Amino acid sequence: MSSFSVTEPSNRSKWIAGALVIGYALITMIPLVWILLTGFKSPADAISYPPKVVFEPTLEGYVNLFTTRTRQTQEFLDANPPQNWADEIVRQYDMVIVGPSKFGERFMNSVIIGFGSTFLSIFLGTLAAYAFSRFKVPLKDDLLFFILSTRMMPPVAVAIPIFLMFRNLGLSDTHLGMILLYTGVNISLAVWLLKGFIDEIPREYEEAALIDGYTRFQAFYKVVLPQAATGIASTAIFCLIFAWNEYAFAVLLTSANAQTAPPFIPTIIGIGGLDWPAVAAGATIFLIPVMIFTILMRKHLLRGITFGAVRK
Amino acid sequence: MAEVVLENISKSFGSVKAVDEISMTIPDGAFVVLLGPTGAGKTTTLRLISGLEKLDSGSIRIAGRDVGLETPAQRDVAMVFQQYSLYPHMTVRENLSFPLRSPILKTPEDEITRKVNETAEILQIPHKLDNKATELSGGEMQRVSIGRALVRDPQIFLMDEPLSSLDAKLRADLRVELKRIQADLGSTLLYVTHDQVEAMTMATHIGVLEEGRLVQYGTPRDIYENPGSVYVASRLGLPRINILPSELFGGDHKGPQIGLRPENIIEGEGSEARVIRAEHLGDQTRLHLELQGHPVVTLIDVHQDYPSGKIIKIRPRNPLYFDASGARVN
Numbered sequence: 001m002s003s004f005s006v007t008e009p010s011n012r013s014k015w016i017a018g019a020l021v022i023g024y025a026l027i028t029m030i031p032l033v034w035i036l037l038t039g040f041k042s043p044a045d046a047i048s049y050p051p052k053v054v055f056e057p058t059l060e061g062y063v064n065l066f067t068t069r070t071r072q073t074q075e076f077l078d079a080n081p082p083q084n085w086a087d088e089i090v091r092q093y094d095m096v097i098v099g100p101s102k103f104g105e106r107f108m109n110s111v112i113i114g115f116g117s118t119f120l121s122i123f124l125g126t127l128a129a130y131a132f133s134r135f136k137v138p139l140k141d142d143l144l145f146f147i148l149s150t151r152m153m154p155p156v157a158v159a160i161p162i163f164l165m166f167r168n169l170g171l172s173d174t175h176l177g178m179i180l181l182y183t184g185v186n187i188s189l190a191v192w193l194l195k196g197f198i199d200e201i202p203r204e205y206e207e208a209a210l211i212d213g214y215t216r217f218q219a220f221y222k223v224v225l226p227q228a229a230t231g232i233a234s235t236a237i238f239c240l241i242f243a244w245n246e247y248a249f250a251v252l253l254t255s256a257n258a259q260t261a262p263p264f265i266p267t268i269i270g271i272g273g274l275d276w277p278a279v280a281a282g283a284t285i286f287l288i289p290v291m292i293f294t295i296l297m298r299k300h301l302l303r304g305i306t307f308g309a310v311r312k
Numbered sequence: 313m314a315e316v317v318l319e320n321i322s323k324s325f326g327s328v329k330a331v332d333e334i335s336m337t338i339p340d341g342a343f344v345v346l347l348g349p350t351g352a353g354k355t356t357t358l359r360l361i362s363g364l365e366k367l368d369s370g371s372i373r374i375a376g377r378d379v380g381l382e383t384p385a386q387r388d389v390a391m392v393f394q395q396y397s398l399y400p401h402m403t404v405r406e407n408l409s410f411p412l413r414s415p416i417l418k419t420p421e422d423e424i425t426r427k428v429n430e431t432a433e434i435l436q437i438p439h440k441l442d443n444k445a446t447e448l449s450g451g452e453m454q455r456v457s458i459g460r461a462l463v464r465d466p467q468i469f470l471m472d473e474p475l476s477s478l479d480a481k482l483r484a485d486l487r488v489e490l491k492r493i494q495a496d497l498g499s500t501l502l503y504v505t506h507d508q509v510e511a512m513t514m515a516t517h518i519g520v521l522e523e524g525r526l527v528q529y530g531t532p533r534d535i536y537e538n539p540g541s542v543y544v545a546s547r548l549g550l551p552r553i554n555i556l557p558s559e560l561f562g563g564d565h566k567g568p569q570i571g572l573r574p575e576n577i578i579e580g581e582g583s584e585a586r587v588i589r590a591e592h593l594g595d596q597t598r599l600h601l602e603l604q605g606h607p608v609v610t611l612i613d614v615h616q617d618y619p620s621g622k623i624i625k626i627r628p629r630n631p632l633y634f635d636a637s638g639a640r641v642n
Contacts, residue, residue: 204397207364210384211391212460213414226401 032287038280046276060089061277065103065268065285069095103282106264111289112175113260114244117182121239122232124183125190126198130220132191133198134206144195147188155185156248166253173257181253182243189242190235197231198224233300237293244290261286313500314375314467315340316361321370323356330356332524333370338468338517341498343491345511347547348521354504355394357521358470361502363387374467385416390461391470394477396453398445404456405441408432411464431459434493451478455486462493469494469501475510487513508548512536520544542638545571551598551609558633560603567633567641574598577610582627590618601626 009017038046040057063086071094080096082088087097132140162181163172171177201224209219225232251263265282268275316338323331331353338344346354359365361372363384372379379387390411398407408428412419419427432438435455440448448456458474474490475483491514494501505511511518512532519529520543528540532548539545545553554572558565561583585601585608592614599618601608603626610626612618633641 202395202397204393204395205399207384208391208393208397208399208460209410210364211362211389212411213385213388213416215383215385215415218415223399 035280035283035287039277039284041277041280043275043277046280047274058089058277059086061275061279061281063089063097064275064278065281066101067097068099068101070098072096102259102264103261103268106259106261107285109175109254109258110244110261110286113178113182113258114240114289116175116179117186117243118236118239120179120183121186121190122194122236125187125194125235126225126228126232128187128191129194129198130224132195134203144192147191150184150188159248159252162249163252173254173259175258178250178254178258178260181249182239182246186239186242190239193235193238194228194231197228197235201227229300233297237297240293241290313340313465313498316375316468316500316502317373318357318361319371319373321357321360321372322368323360323365324368329524331360334521334524334526335370336519336526336529338500338502340500342516343494343501343503343514344517344519345503345505345515346519346521347505347508347511349506351523352521353524354506354521355472356524358391358472358502358504361387361468362389362391362470385414388416388467389470390464390466390468392458392461392472392474394472394474396450396457396477398448398453398456398460400444400446402445403441404432404437404443404445404448407445407456408441408459408463411460417464427463431463434462434489435459451482454478458486458490465497467500469499469503471501471503473505473507474503476505476507490514508550512548518548520547538640539571539632540640542569542571542634545632545634549573551611553632554608554610555634556603556606556608560606561628561631565631565633567635569634569636569638570628571632571634572608572628573630574609574611576629576631577608577626578629579610579612579624579626581625583625584623585626587618587620587622587624589620 037053037055039061040059041052041055042058042060045052045055067086067090069090074094077091077094077096082091090097131137132144137143166172166177166181169177171180205223205227206216206219209223210216214222245262246260247262250260254260254263261282265279265286268278268282318334318336318338320333320335321331322329322333334353334357336344346357348354356365360367361374363379363382363386367380374387374389399410402410405428408431409424411417412424412427428441429438432441435458437452437455437459440452440456445453445456454474454477458471461469461471475486478486487510493499494514503510503514515532517529518532518535520527520535522543528535528544530538535544536548539548542555546555551574554574554577556570556572558568558570561570583603585603588600588602588607590612591598591600595614597612597614597616599610599612601610601624608626618624635641
């Protein structure tokens with residue numbers, strides 16, 4: 001039941017497979033590495049031609065990303081010595097730091113909206129998928145098709161009606177509005193993916209729990225959910241990546257209050273000339289949460305192979 | 313433990329009548345075996361009693377209480393599934409504790425520990441208690457799944473072919489063990505199988521099912537010696553009962569078909585039959601004969617030799633007569 005009878009691959013094929021995987025990983029990582037490196041370059045190095053791979057790293061990009069600065073007269077600069085390392089960096093352009101930029105706030109908006117909508121999509125999606133998987137729902141197939149049909153056009157196609165609806169409902173530029181919107185887009189994917197995973201979980205587990213003295217909901221919570229962890233984790237990654245990266249609706253529906261990071265990062269370019277290092281720094285920080293989330297979920301993706309506890 | 317009464321219970325899936333007007337009383341403390349081929353309605357009957365399936369019609373009473381509208385949890389029954397159905401994300405100990413921790417039983421922790429250890433001891437798996445359920449062999453999984461029922465003290469145990477996936481030795485061991493546990497605890501037990509050895513050795517009562525109907529219900533001996541039809545007669549006995557045209561043996565007979573258990577064919581005089589081959593099984597020797605074009609199987613002395621082609625004479629003893637449709641004629 002728990003033994004494998006797969007033929008052990010030869011050393012040579014292991015080497016070839018390893019080399020291919022590493023080669024592929026390197027190619028896909030080039031843009032990411034380039035973003036990471038550019039974040040630590042000076043503006044001059046960032047746009048130099050031919051491109052510099054070896055350069056003197058600076059935190060200028062990160063300082064510019066997190067601060068707002070103004071140019072000052074020489075007298076003012078002489079009268080006020082730099083207060084910290086960040087101030088010192090901007091002095092080379094005759095500038096002083098006057099306060100934090102909006103990036104931190106925008107980043108937090110992304111976190112709230114991204115994770116909020118992911119949680120809601122998974123919560124509603126799991127319940128709906130369970131119902132579709134286990135119960136006799138009238139018009140089940142039609143309902144499932146209807147749910148999927150919301151993904152048959154690009155979401156932006158309905159941008160104008162949604163814009164008008166949001167304005168009338170007072171949801172424009174609110175966290176709640178964006179969470180609901182992204183949940184609406186993600187839920188069809190969540191229901192379909194999760195239904196597939198829950199279909200794979202044998203009913204006998206719940207039936208055993210029902211007979212062992214538990215209610216239907218307790219059986220769902222104690223037996224089905226742990227079994228569905230793999231499916232929930234991978235679905236959550238898809239939902240988060242969509243909500244995290246979404247740009248068009250964020251531009252259209254958010255501004256001062258609930259603006260997320262994706263529409264904010266390009267605006268950095270306009271503040272003091274083409275500030276590529278700051279943009280790259282923003283992109284780097286922006287990537288981190290999804291990366292951490294995926295690594296955390298990876299444990300569940302690799303686990304949860306439950307062969308053998310139910311005999312087929 | 314309690315008496316369970318089924319009254320005209322029926323269940324259809326689409327156009328298939330899985331259970332058709334079954335009525336039976338499972339007395340308190342009885343070990344009742346439901347016997348029948350695949351599709352006869354054995355498992356559906358268990359699921360109807362457990363509450364996993366809803367009755368189309370009829371009623372089920374457990375300890376005098378009509379349970380028709382109750383959930384499986386409220387019925388207080390324990391069930392062993394054919395497919396083990398261990399919770400794969402839990403250890404063996406957690407699996408065994410799971411029913412005891414249910415909101416209905418709410419057993420104190422020290423009692424859970426005591427009962428789980430006791431049950432593990434009975435099933436010879438105490439060294440596996442901290443293993444994940446998925447790290448067990450098939451036989452161990454099945455024992456844990458039996459254990460998950462045994463830790464409780466339910467109104468009735470329902471078991472769906474619990475031994476079918478075990479190897480022969482373990483099956484024989486557990487058969488004896490299960491019977492002993494049931495007798496010790498005085499449990500009421502309804503057991504589904506298509507293995508006639510299990511049925512004969514463990515049951516106090518056997519119910520034979522055919523296409524959703526209960527065709528005979530009685531003690532194992534009664535079912536074996538007094539089958540009501542060719543169908544029931546063929547369910548028990550190995551080698552199977554010989555069903556032959558009555559006129560092969562001449563004399564007067566009560567019906568067109570005669571049923572002869574292999575041990576009821578006597579050699580010496582009577583009709584001539586030709587030996588086809590003898591099978592030596594060690595503890596018994598089966599003799600395959602041909603009687604005027606009809607195959608006949610009988611048992612002979614272990615040490616005697618019968619070359620193929622030899623002609624011997626046989627006659628019936630304690631014959632059972634059946635009419636053309638297969639019903640018993642007395």
